[in-house]
Amino acid sequence: MTEAELYTLYKGVYLPTVLHTAENLKYYEDFTFRPDDILIATYPKSGTTWMQEIVPLIMSGGDPASVETLPNWDRVPWLEENRAHILNLEERPSPRMLTTHYSFGMMPPSFSEVKPKVIYVTRNPKDVFTSAFHYYDITTFLVKPGLQSEFLRKFLDGEVIFGSWFDHVKSWLNAEDKKNIMYISYEELIMDLKDSVARIAKFLEKSLEAEVVEKIAERCLFKNMKQNKMSNYSLVPAEFMDQAKSEFLRKGIAGDWKNQLTEAEAEHFDAVYKDQMKDVTYKFIWDY
Numbered sequence: 665m666t667e668a669e670l671y672t673l674y675k676g677v678y679l680p681t682v683l684h685t686a687e688n689l690k691y692y693e694d695f696t697f698r699p700d701d702i703l704i705a706t707y708p709k710s711g712t713t714w715m716q717e718i719v720p721l722i723m724s725g726g727d728p729a730s731v732e733t734l735p736n737w738d739r740v741p742w743l744e745e746n747r748a749h750i751l752n753l754e755e756r757p758s759p760r761m762l763t764t765h766y767s768f769g770m771m772p773p774s775f776s777e778v779k780p781k782v783i784y785v786t787r788n789p790k791d792v793f794t795s796a797f798h799y800y801d802i803t804t805f806l807v808k809p810g811l812q813s814e815f816l817r818k819f820l821d822g823e824v825i826f827g828s829w830f831d832h833v834k835s836w837l838n839a840e841d842k843k844n845i846m847y848i849s850y851e852e853l854i855m856d857l858k859d860s861v862a863r864i865a866k867f868l869e870k871s872l873e874a875e876v877v878e879k880i881a882e883r884c885l886f887k888n889m890k891q892n893k894m895s896n897y898s899l900v901p902a903e904f905m906d907q908a909k910s911e912f913l914r915k916g917i918a919g920d921w922k923n924q925l926t927e928a929e930a931e932h933f934d935a936v937y938k939d940q941m942k943d944v945t946y947k948f949i950w951d952y
């Protein structure tokens with residue numbers, strides 16, 4: 665199936681239509697944020713699900729009840745997706761935990777008025793590409809990646825869901841008021857999960873004992889999260905996501921692009937990256 669058949673063009677980017685109906689998009693446009701909302705914002709495949717495990721555990725002081733009983737999409741729901749408007753988020757007690765794949769420019773009016781807390785997770789785009797290449801292949805609501813060279817062209821040109829990685833990251837880096845935004849990378853989580861959990865807790869003004877931080881980090885290790893059926897997408901029927909082909913929690917490492925991209929593809933990627941990111945002063949771990 666093609667982009668024309670599976671996607672809706674919304675604010676200049678593709679969204680998979682089954683998950684983002686006109687009604688869902690309108691709901692988000694009218695959504696009222698609260699100042700103490702916590703919003704996880706990501707470009708897809710950057711560590712969204714991981715953060716949907718970490719944040720609830722921090723906010724519950726390490727109590728695993730919510731991560732053991734609620735699927736991640738209801739625990740920290742996407743505001744643009746089809747479940748948001750049936751979850752009665754208006755009745756949820758504060759602080760609410762929410763997710764979005766929107767770029768900064770797509771955020772609804774209430775967001776800039778209220779300025780809730782945002783955790784923006786980035787990941788080396790070559791690994792985002794690699795993760796997406798497998799993910800697009802197992803889901804029936806996304807256009808099949810086809811040849812790697814063709815998917816790479818689409819990814820670099822932003823002809824994929826939620827548009828260009830470069831535009832997305834730059835939009836959030838250029839957000840007008842950054843004091844309520846924490847920028848953290850997938851690679852930082854990989855390098856030192858305990859320290860990352862402690863830093864996120866600090867940003868969320870949640871004071872946690874060292875042993876609680878340790879317990880949360882342990883629970884959020886790839887091998888442990890993979891066992892959590894509320895977070896590993898095993899509740900999604902195979903007709904939508906065929907995990908027999910490739911698991912959602914696939915490899916969980918930094919640098920898998922080296923196993924995916926040819927030398928020429930990696931060079932081309934780097935050249936596009938250099939050009940697209942030339943005005944960005946923020947230094948990512950993978951830039952060093």
Ligand code: A3P
Pocket residue numbers: 706707708709710711712713714791794795796798884885886887889912913914915916917920
């Ligand atoms: P890979 O496909 O490279 O394994 P998102 O949740 O934004 O869609 O991102 C999915 C990616 O995050 C997948 O990457 C998945 O394996 C990885 N991921 C999820 N939980 C993780 C964890 N606890 N540790 C490391 N990686 C994790």
